[in-house]
Amino acid sequence: MRKLHVLSLLALFVLPVQNGMADDFRVIPYAAIREEYNDNIFFSDDTEQDDFITTASVGLEVQERTELLKANLVTRFDGLSYADNSELNDIEEYYKGSASYQLNPFLRLSAGAGYSVDSRADRDLDITGYVLTTDVRRRQDYSFSGDYQASEKTSLFTSYSYLDDQFETSDVDEFTGQNVLAGLTHSLAFTKPTAARLYGRYSHYNFYSSKVDNYSVTAGFSRQFSEKLSYVFDIGPRYTEGSEKRTGETSYDNGVGGQFTLTYNEELTTAEMNIFHEVTGSSGRDGATKRTGLVLSLKHRISERSFARLGIDSYLNKAARDAAFVSDLNELTTTLTPSLHYEFNPEFFCETAYRYTVIEDREADHERHRNLVFVKLTYKYPVVE
Numbered sequence: 001m002r003k004l005h006v007l008s009l010l011a012l013f014v015l016p017v018q019n020g021m022a023d024d025f026r027v028i029p030y031a032a033i034r035e036e037y038n039d040n041i042f043f044s045d046d047t048e049q050d051d052f053i054t055t056a057s058v059g060l061e062v063q064e065r066t067e068l069l070k071a072n073l074v075t076r077f078d079g080l081s082y083a084d085n086s087e088l089n090d091i092e093e094y095y096k097g098s099a100s101y102q103l104n105p106f107l108r109l110s111a112g113a114g115y116s117v118d119s120r121a122d123r124d125l126d127i128t129g130y131v132l133t134t135d136v137r138r139r140q141d142y143s144f145s146g147d148y149q150a151s152e153k154t155s156l157f158t159s160y161s162y163l164d165d166q167f168e169t170s171d172v173d174e175f176t177g178q179n180v181l182a183g184l185t186h187s188l189a190f191t192k193p194t195a196a197r198l199y200g201r202y203s204h205y206n207f208y209s210s211k212v213d214n215y216s217v218t219a220g221f222s223r224q225f226s227e228k229l230s231y232v233f234d235i236g237p238r239y240t241e242g243s244e245k246r247t248g249e250t251s252y253d254n255g256v257g258g259q260f261t262l263t264y265n266e267e268l269t270t271a272e273m274n275i276f277h278e279v280t281g282s283s284g285r286d287g288a289t290k291r292t293g294l295v296l297s298l299k300h301r302i303s304e305r306s307f308a309r310l311g312i313d314s315y316l317n318k319a320a321r322d323a324a325f326v327s328d329l330n331e332l333t334t335t336l337t338p339s340l341h342y343e344f345n346p347e348f349f350c351e352t353a354y355r356y357t358v359i360e361d362r363e364a365d366h367e368r369h370r371n372l373v374f375v376k377l378t379y380k381y382p383v384v385e
Contacts, residue, residue, distance in 0.1 A: 024065040027384035032057040036374035052083040071099040129315030129333035130284040136168040153187040165283035175283040176206040193224040205281030242324020251322035287326025330362040
């Protein structure tokens with residue numbers, strides 16, 4: 001039944017084409033092969049298990065663009081083949097669709113839906129810093145948003161998102177999260193483009209043994225220093241309430257959250273730094289987390305057909321035992337990823353990368369390390385455009 005939602009999105013995207021309303025309609029099938037060496041596939045701190053992993057991927061992307069409508073559908077299947085640990089062989093599935101429609105000059109509505117089946121232990125490493133088991137996860141997510149231009153200087157925004165993670169064998173890692181966001185931005189009459197920002201957020205997280213409600217308000221600014229440099233800064237209070245399902249015990253917590261993003265863009269080089277602190281939930285942990293993140297990204301174009309990237313992701317996940325946070329946690333996960341990309345032609349390109357990850361468990365006072373290197377070839381060819 002969950003896949004029917006994605007299929008209905010596909011029908012929604014294709015209908016405008018049949019009615020002759022499309023300005024730009026594209027169908028792009030693609031295939032990829034990735035070969036990697038991983039020296040610690042389970043992120044173990046004592047008995048490290050290495051392996052060669054081959055990932056063969058096939059997919060299809062459908063794009064629809066008119067003056068009013070922008071829609072996109074992506075499907076992909078990844079076949080995982082482990083040289084020594086064949087019991088981990090699997091086929092992962094990914095379906096994702098999105099659409100936005102300009103109702104009038106002032107109002108744009110957007111919606112998205114996704115469904116995936118995955119099993120890699122490092123599937124969430126770049127998002128949460130967590131390492132999971134190889135238990136198969138079935139994820140569905142939905143989102144809706146609206147942008148309204150209230151005046152020449154003021155715009156309003158609201159959104160709702162829903163995420164549900166279910167695992168094949170383990171109930172402890174299951175998770176459901178809902179987020180509601182409302183905010184406004186107002187342009188200020190400064191010499192450089194500057195906007196004031198005000199956002200309110202409510203989040204509800206449902207874990208295996210607890211439920212958590214988190215409320216936050218942030219205020220800040222976005223500013224364009226020059227054509228190359230800009231920043232966004234938000235900060236504000238938050239209030240968290242949690243309850244244990246078994247005992248009914250309730251806990252309360254408050255603090256400060258926010259983010260700072262610095263972006264640099266020029267012809268050959270782009271860079272971004274994002275620092276944030278929040279209370280959040282995700283699968284892989286029974287309870288909420290106080291997460292502080294530092295994400296650095298650098299891209300430099302070497303030639304017309306090649307460019308290099310450097311990424312550094314660092315996540316500090318902390319929690320103290322109570323009804324909201326369930327168990328003690330103090331874990332720092334850092335990943336360094338240099339990569340090189342080369343385009344043989346517009347349809348065929350290659351990527352090679354090295355990834356080093358260290359996970360420091362400050363509660364247990366030990367570290368886990370992983371080295372990973374891969375080469376990936378991708379071929380995309382539009383059959384309809």
